[in-house]
Amino acid sequence: MIGVLRSLGVTWSTMFRKPVTIQYPTEHRKVPERDRAFPILLWDFDVDESFCTGCHACERACPVECMTVTMKDNPKHAEGVSKRRKILDEFYIDYGRCMRCNICVEVCNFDAIAMNNTWVGHELSTVDRQDLVMDRDQLLALSKTRQIRAWVPE
Amino acid sequence: MPHEDQLQVEHELETIDLNINIGPQHPATHGVFRMVIEVDGEVVTDVVPHIGYMHRGGEKLSENMDYRQAIGYQDRTEYLSQFNAELCYVLAVEKLAPALAPPERAQYIRIILAELNRISSHFMFLGAFGTDLGVFGTSFVYAFRERENLLDLFEEVTGDRLMYAYFRPGGVAWDVPANFKSRVEWVCEQALIGASDMDRLLTDNEIFIARTRGIGILSAEDAIDYGVTGPMLRASGVRQDLRKDEPYAIYDRFDFDIPIGTNGDCYDRYLVRLQEIRESVKIVRQALEQLPDGPILPERMPRLLRPSAGEVYMRCEDPRGEYGIYLISKGTTQPYRLRMRSPSFCNLSALRQMTIGHYVADAVTILGSTDIVLCSVDR
Amino acid sequence: MTLLWGIFGIDMNVWLDAFLRLQIVVIVMTVTVMGLIYLERKFVGRIQMRLGPMRTGPFGTLQSIADALKLLTKEDVRPATADFWLFELAPYVTFVPVFMTLLALPFMEGWFVRDLQLGLFYIVAISGVTVIGYLMAGWASDNKYALLGAVRSAAQLISYEIPLILGVLAVSMVAGSLNLNDITRQQDTIPNLLLQPLPFMILLIAILAELSRRPFDIPIGESELVGGPWVEYSGIRWSIIFALTEYAGLWGFSILGALVFLGGWQFPFGTSSFWGDFDFLYQLVLVFTKSFFIILTMMWISATFPRLRIDQLMAFCWKVLLPFGFLQVLVNGIVLTYADDETVRDVLLFLTSGALLVVMTYAIYLATRQPSREERVGSMIAARSAQ
Numbered sequence: 001m002i003g004v005l006r007s008l009g010v011t012w013s014t015m016f017r018k019p020v021t022i023q024y025p026t027e028h029r030k031v032p033e034r035d036r037a038f039p040i041l042l043w044d045f046d047v048d049e050s051f052c053t054g055c056h057a058c059e060r061a062c063p064v065e066c067m068t069v070t071m072k073d074n075p076k077h078a079e080g081v082s083k084r085r086k087i088l089d090e091f092y093i094d095y096g097r098c099m100r101c102n103i104c105v106e107v108c109n110f111d112a113i114a115m116n117n118t119w120v121g122h123e124l125s126t127v128d129r130q131d132l133v134m135d136r137d138q139l140l141a142l143s144k145t146r147q148i149r150a151w152v153p154e
Numbered sequence: 155m156p157h158e159d160q161l162q163v164e165h166e167l168e169t170i171d172l173n174i175n176i177g178p179q180h181p182a183t184h185g186v187f188r189m190v191i192e193v194d195g196e197v198v199t200d201v202v203p204h205i206g207y208m209h210r211g212g213e214k215l216s217e218n219m220d221y222r223q224a225i226g227y228q229d230r231t232e233y234l235s236q237f238n239a240e241l242c243y244v245l246a247v248e249k250l251a252p253a254l255a256p257p258e259r260a261q262y263i264r265i266i267l268a269e270l271n272r273i274s275s276h277f278m279f280l281g282a283f284g285t286d287l288g289v290f291g292t293s294f295v296y297a298f299r300e301r302e303n304l305l306d307l308f309e310e311v312t313g314d315r316l317m318y319a320y321f322r323p324g325g326v327a328w329d330v331p332a333n334f335k336s337r338v339e340w341v342c343e344q345a346l347i348g349a350s351d352m353d354r355l356l357t358d359n360e361i362f363i364a365r366t367r368g369i370g371i372l373s374a375e376d377a378i379d380y381g382v383t384g385p386m387l388r389a390s391g392v393r394q395d396l397r398k399d400e401p402y403a404i405y406d407r408f409d410f411d412i413p414i415g416t417n418g419d420c421y422d423r424y425l426v427r428l429q430e431i432r433e434s435v436k437i438v439r440q441a442l443e444q445l446p447d448g449p450i451l452p453e454r455m456p457r458l459l460r461p462s463a464g465e466v467y468m469r470c471e472d473p474r475g476e477y478g479i480y481l482i483s484k485g486t487t488q489p490y491r492l493r494m495r496s497p498s499f500c501n502l503s504a505l506r507q508m509t510i511g512h513y514v515a516d517a518v519t520i521l522g523s524t525d526i527v528l529c530s531v532d533r
Numbered sequence: 534m535t536l537l538w539g540i541f542g543i544d545m546n547v548w549l550d551a552f553l554r555l556q557i558v559v560i561v562m563t564v565t566v567m568g569l570i571y572l573e574r575k576f577v578g579r580i581q582m583r584l585g586p587m588r589t590g591p592f593g594t595l596q597s598i599a600d601a602l603k604l605l606t607k608e609d610v611r612p613a614t615a616d617f618w619l620f621e622l623a624p625y626v627t628f629v630p631v632f633m634t635l636l637a638l639p640f641m642e643g644w645f646v647r648d649l650q651l652g653l654f655y656i657v658a659i660s661g662v663t664v665i666g667y668l669m670a671g672w673a674s675d676n677k678y679a680l681l682g683a684v685r686s687a688a689q690l691i692s693y694e695i696p697l698i699l700g701v702l703a704v705s706m707v708a709g710s711l712n713l714n715d716i717t718r719q720q721d722t723i724p725n726l727l728l729q730p731l732p733f734m735i736l737l738i739a740i741l742a743e744l745s746r747r748p749f750d751i752p753i754g755e756s757e758l759v760g761g762p763w764v765e766y767s768g769i770r771w772s773i774i775f776a777l778t779e780y781a782g783l784w785g786f787s788i789l790g791a792l793v794f795l796g797g798w799q800f801p802f803g804t805s806s807f808w809g810d811f812d813f814l815y816q817l818v819l820v821f822t823k824s825f826f827i828i829l830t831m832m833w834i835s836a837t838f839p840r841l842r843i844d845q846l847m848a849f850c851w852k853v854l855l856p857f858g859f860l861q862v863l864v865n866g867i868v869l870t871y872a873d874d875e876t877v878r879d880v881l882l883f884l885t886s887g888a889l890l891v892v893m894t895y896a897i898y899l900a901t902r903q904p905s906r907e908e909r910v911g912s913m914i915a916a917r918s919a920q
Contacts, residue, residue, distance in 0.1 A: 002898075003358030004838070010354045011292060011580045011837045020299050021583040032306075034331070036313035063223035101226045101319045106327070115313065174677055196843065288840030290747055295581035360897075361748055361839050514681070515751065515842045 028119050033151050036100050037121025039093060039113050041136070043143040049076060050140055051112030052088040058104035058113055066097035067104070091139060095124060096132040116142065117151060171199055174514065178207055184282060185528030189505075189517070196513045201506045205499075208532035216492040221247055221323055221459045224492065229317040231494055232530050234278055237264070237271040238472045239494075240321040245402060246468035246479040247323040250461035259448040260325030261404050266338065266441045267311070267320070269434040273345050274304040275473040276427045276434075279525045280352045283424060286522035287365055293355060300348035307341050323459060325451040335442055342435045349431045357425070366420040370508040370520035373418060380507065381500040384475025385426045386524060390418030396471040407444070408437045420523040427525070430473075458487045472497050474525055494533055498526040554646045558635055566780040567597035569828065573780075576829065577836045600772075607768035612675055615765065619673035624766065624773040627666030630659045631782045638788050639714050641798055641816040652713040653705055656789060657698050660743065663778070664690045667752070671762035682761025685843050686745060686752030692850045693742035693749075699858030700736035703729055704793050706865045707882065713789075717797035724796035728882045731861050731890040733794045735854055740786045741831060742846070744779055748838040749846055783828060791823035853900070857893045861886060 022029065039058075042051045054071025074087035104113050115121075120142065126132055176189040186207035192200040212231050216224040225240055232239035241264055248254050256264075277297040284293025305315045311330050312320040320327050331337075356362045372382070377390040387394055395412040397405040413429035415422030463485040469478040475497025482491040501524050509517050571586065571594060578585030586593025611620060637652040639645040649655050664687055671683020704725050708716040716725075726733050742749040753761040753775075760766075763774050791797060798816035841849065864885045872878035 003360045003363070007355050007359045007837050008833065010351060011833065014296075014351070014582055015579050017582050019578075019582050019584050020302070023584070023587055032310040032313075034311070034313040035309060061223070063219050063226055099226055100314065100317070101223070102313065102327070103222060103319075117313075172677060172681075174681070284839065288747060288750065289838065290577065290836050292581055292836055295583065299582065355837075356839075359838065361841055364845055365839055365842060513842060513844070 031117060031119060031122075033117060035115075035117040035121075036102055037116040037118070038095050038098055038100060038124070038134075039104055039139075040116045040121075040142050041088075041091065041139040042112055042114055043140055047076065047082045047084075049074075049082060049084070050088050050136075051110050052091065053084050053086050053110060053112070054088040054091070055086075055109065057107045057109060061103050061107040062098075063101060063103065064097045064099050066094040068092040088136065091136040092133055093139065094133045096129055114151070118142070176517070184522065184526060187521075187526070187528055187531075189521070191509075191514065191517055193514055198509050198512055198514060198517055201509045201517065203502060203505055205502070205528075205531050208528045210529075210533070212533045213492055213494060217489060220487040221461070221489065224489065225319045225321065226317065228494075229319060230529060231496070231533055232472065232474075232477065232527060233316065234275040234527055235271050235473045235477075236316070236318055237268045237321070238470055239477055240318070241268050241403065242468055242470040242472070242477050242479050244321045244323045245470070246466050246481045247459070247461055249466045249468060250464055250481065250483050251323065251459065254324035254452055254455075254459075256325040257449050257452065258446050260450045262441050262445045263326055263330060263450070264321060265403055265405070265408075266438050266445070267308070269437045269441070270304055270307070270338070270341070272434045272473045273431050273438075274301050276431050277301050277304075277345075277348065277352075279427055279473075280356075280424075283522045283525075284352075284356060286518050287362065289355075293352060296348060296351050296355065300345055303341050303344045307337055310337065322451065323461075324455060325449075329450050335445070338438060338442055342438055345431065346435055349428060353428060357428070363421065365516075365519060366424060366523070368417070369420045369512060369516050370523060371417060371419045372504055372508050376507055377418065377504065380504040382475070382504050383500065384472065384497055385423055385430065386475065386501050386504075388412065389415035389422035389426045391416055396469060396476060400469075402468070402470060408440050410434075410436050420519055423523045423525075427473075460485060460487055469495070474498050474527065474530070475501055494530075496530040496533060498524075498528075498530045502526050502531055551646060555636070558646060559632075562632070562635060562781055562784070565784050566777055567601070569780045569784060570597045570600070570776060572828075573832050576832050580833070580836050600776075604769050604772045609770070610765070610767045612765055614675045616673040616675070619669045620765075623666050623670035623673060623762075624770045624778075625666075626669060627663045628773050628778045628781075630662040630666075631778050631785065633659050634785050634789075635781070637713060638785065638792065639717065639798075640788070640820055641813045642714075642718075644813070645714070648714060649712070651711050653701050653711040653716070653793075657694070657701065660782075661691075661694050667762050670766070674762065674765040676765055678760075679762045679764050682752045682764070686762060688843070689742060689745070689749065689752060689846060692847055693739050693854075696735045696850060696854040696858050697739035697743060699855070699862060700732040700739060701789075701793060703732040703858070703861045703865050706862065706869060713792055717792050717799050720796040720800045722800075723879060724794065724800050726794045726796075728879060729794070729861075729865075729886045730883075731857065731886045731893065733790070734890060734893075735858055735861075736790055736794070737827070737831070738854065740783075740790070741834065742850070743786070744782050746779070746783075746831065747835040748840050750840055751843050751846060783831065784824065787824035787827040787831075788820060790827045791820055795823040795827075797823070853893065853897060857889060857896075861889055864889065 043049075044051050053074075054069050056069050056071075059065075059067045059069045069091050070089040071086045072089040074082060074084050076082040076087070077085050100115070102115060105115060124132070172193045174191045174193055176191060178186045178188045188204040188207070190202045190204065191198050210230075212227045216227050219227075225243065228239040228243045229236040244264075248256065277300045281294040281297025281301075284297075285291070308318060309315050311334065312318040312327075372380075372386065372390050374387075374390045374392050377387050377392060382390075383394070391414060393412070393414055396402070397410075398412060410433045413426045413433070415426050461483045463483055465480070465482045467478060467480045469476050471477075476495065477497055478493075478495030480491070480493040480495065481489055484490045505521065505524065508520050512520070574596070575585040575593070586596035589595045589599045611617075634656045636646040637649045637655050639648070667686045667690065668683050671679045671681075671686075674680075705711050705716060707725060707728055708719045710716060741747075745752050753763065763771060766774065798820050802815075865882070868878065868881045868885060872881050
């Protein structure tokens with residue numbers, strides 16, 4: 001009988017502790033700085049173009065082959081504004097396939113891709129699976145509006 | 155058989171044994187697992203497990219990846235003890251590539267994270283075991299509260315709550331944040347409080363004892379014959395722990411006990427895992443004290459890793475048993491063959507032996523006490 | 534309420550009177566059931582350190598209504614090979630007897646649907662009919678899980694009726710009547726809990742088992758035979774069992790426990806002239822508060838314990854509760870026959886019943902005694918590897 005009473009005592013004592021749950025859609029837990037949601041591209045505000053030059057390093061390194069990249073000659077380089085000879089043309093990432101392993105961020109030579117560490121990156125549900133294929137503008141959107149504080153490992 | 159003396163079954167009536175299918179979709183089977191039980195009244199006479207629902211070809215897929223990309227598959231195979239699986243894998247690769255000896259700081263970080271993962275895996279077991287026995291949700295919620303602390307810590311270190319891909323052959327991918335020591339110390343305290351909550355809730359509870367003591371007994375000889383390892387083997391009385399018998403990584407620098415059971419029933423397995431949480435906290439605290447500063451990867455990391463040709467079998471003490479990686483390399487960037495020896499698969503093979511002669515309700519209890527991870531059984 | 538009928542000068546036809554009272558009980562029962570479901574979710578949430586329903590309505594108070602609406606709009610699924618009439622009627626066969634037990638309960642002094650001289654006997658007898666509903670559901674579902682669950686629950690429910698009967702029988706011996714009004718009226722100085730603590734414990738355990746609540750919910754074992762005999766039911770039919778029957782039964786039996794053991798509307802000052810015309814309000818509040826405590830205790834027990842296996846459950850009933858129940862009845866008979874003085878009788882009843890309670894607790898302790906904690910756990914910690 002003692003053990004039974006002891007169990008009742010435990011549940012009695014936990015009745016008076018603070019609840020550990022929060023109400024999700026109205027309150028959000030703070031995500032840490034290194035949180036990895038899905039990859040996004042970064043925007044270079046000095047030259048007003050993307051950091052990404054379309055060099056295919058991340059595309060080759062991706063384990064699940066979820067990226068498609070093309071590059072083109074950079075018109076800004078011809079004008080002398082930018083140092084990048086080639087620039088990103090098209091960039092597709094299939095978020096439905098991405099396994100968020102961070103390898104693309106590690107291999108990137110230009111620190112042009114980073115993992116989204118905001119809540120927006122986690123709240124991505126769509127109705128149609130095709131909507132999960134993100135194109136270049138969607139990937140650059142967060143960085144262009146300065147809403148990202150992306151963390152890139154050393 | 156345990157209940158023969160209590161049952162006097164009169165076989166004057168012709169009866170047929172009932173086949174019950176505890177099917178792939180079931181709240182109690184810990185994953186997608188199917189058991190077909192033959193029942194005579196309430197007593198189980200035969201158990202046939204059907205597995206393979208979660209087979210995704212992880213071993214074959216790893217042959218198309220290079221060594222860094224294949225880390226992700228280790229996480230997804232052992233989804234409750236990811237760091238232990240990753241540790242085994244990177245240790246296997248480092249055996250074939252001796253130039254990649256990990257620096258001291260990386261070794262300590264690996265051990266700390268692996269032991270914290272052991273704690274979180276055992277909490278998952280405690281929660282799910284209580285639920286299998288019928289505690290409405292109380293044990294589950296207590297266990298998950300502790301797991302949340304651990305998962306938050308892992309998210310601060312690696313960026314992800316469950317699929318880390320953090321270890322690399324040669325060390326770890328990036329360094330831990332600045333407040334690592336204080337965070338880990340806090341998490342250890344909370345884990346001990348949580349373990350004592352679960353202890354007081356379940357260990358002395360007469361109903362719990364009546365449900366688990368004497369159920370699913372696996373003798374030491376049978377356990378060794380079936381290839382059972384880990385807490386199940388230790389609960390049957392065999393002193394076998396790879397961290398003590400073949401110390402890998404830097405386990406020989408720490409002082410800890412290994413709990414051994416006496417009867418080999420479900421109650422002993424529960425007690426062994428509960429005590430292992432406390433032992434892991436000891437290891438983590440010692441490692442935290444000894445944690446040196448320094449680099450986390452060797453000086454010259456090659457861009458693409460090419461270990462020397464050869465084969466190696468590396469085994470580690472996973473929370474479920476012996477997790478092994480058998481790696482054949484032909485000197486290229488991709489493994490030629492990567493075979494994962496899954497502890498849950500071998501532990502599950504003893505299910506029939508343990509369940510025959512018990513009641514149907516006990517079958518669920520016994521399955522819960524083997525603490526299987528279906529993705530590991532099926533890879 | 535006879536008050537109100539009197540004020541309005543209405544002289545009612547007996548059938549109309551009964552019908553109106555029945556409607557009031559139905560409405561109160563429905564509201565109470567919804568409140569109890571909400572209460573359980575919040576209370577269990579509190580035990581588990583979480584919030585419980587919060588979003589539907591202020592602090593989730595409209596959650597039960599939302600659940601009821603959802604269940605009403607669900608598709609009505611029936612297995613093609615199920616026995617049609619048995620399948621359809623089983624939930625009602627389970628629910629109606631539970632509802633009928635509410636007819637004999639006096640919620641205030643003089644307010645009841647019908648004042649039955651054999652009130653206690655009627656309640657216990659009628660609540661035994663629910664077993665047939667469980668068996669009907671299990672058989673008609675054409676499903677092995679359901680059959681297993683139905684067979685288990687039939688064994689359990691029939692067995693645990695006997696401790697239920699013995700618990701209330703002991704009290705009715707003390708009161709000398711089976712009429713619930715009389716039993717309650719006799720408790721104006723001491724509640725029967727003090728005179729008969731052992732039957733109270735037996736009654737609490739038997740109620741948990743009759744309602745198939747944890748720790749006795751092996752028939753509807755949530756994590757093994759999901760749902761037991763009711764596994765094929767969906768929508769509003771499912772909610773008739775799990776919501777209505779269980780919570781209406783919980784409420785009804787708690788009121789019975791409050792009336793019979795805790796003093797009902799009589800103790801402490803139920804019929805004193807202090808309250809004037811509003812004594813009915815005080816009595817109502819008293820009865821509901823007492824039953825509330827019993828309900829909370831049962832919810833607390835349900836949220837904490839693992840479930841007992843069927844053989845352990847049956848052993849507990851037949852080997853522990855039954856002998857002690859009979860012993861209590863025997864001792865009551867002896868004391869009541871030979872104790873002439875009121876006070877002597879009360880003291881003797883208290884002492885004997887308390888002693889039996891202690892003996893029963895000790896018997897349970899002896900039966901479930903395990904090696905002490907040090908022996909169990911100590912052997913583990915001391916082991917180190919050979920190195």
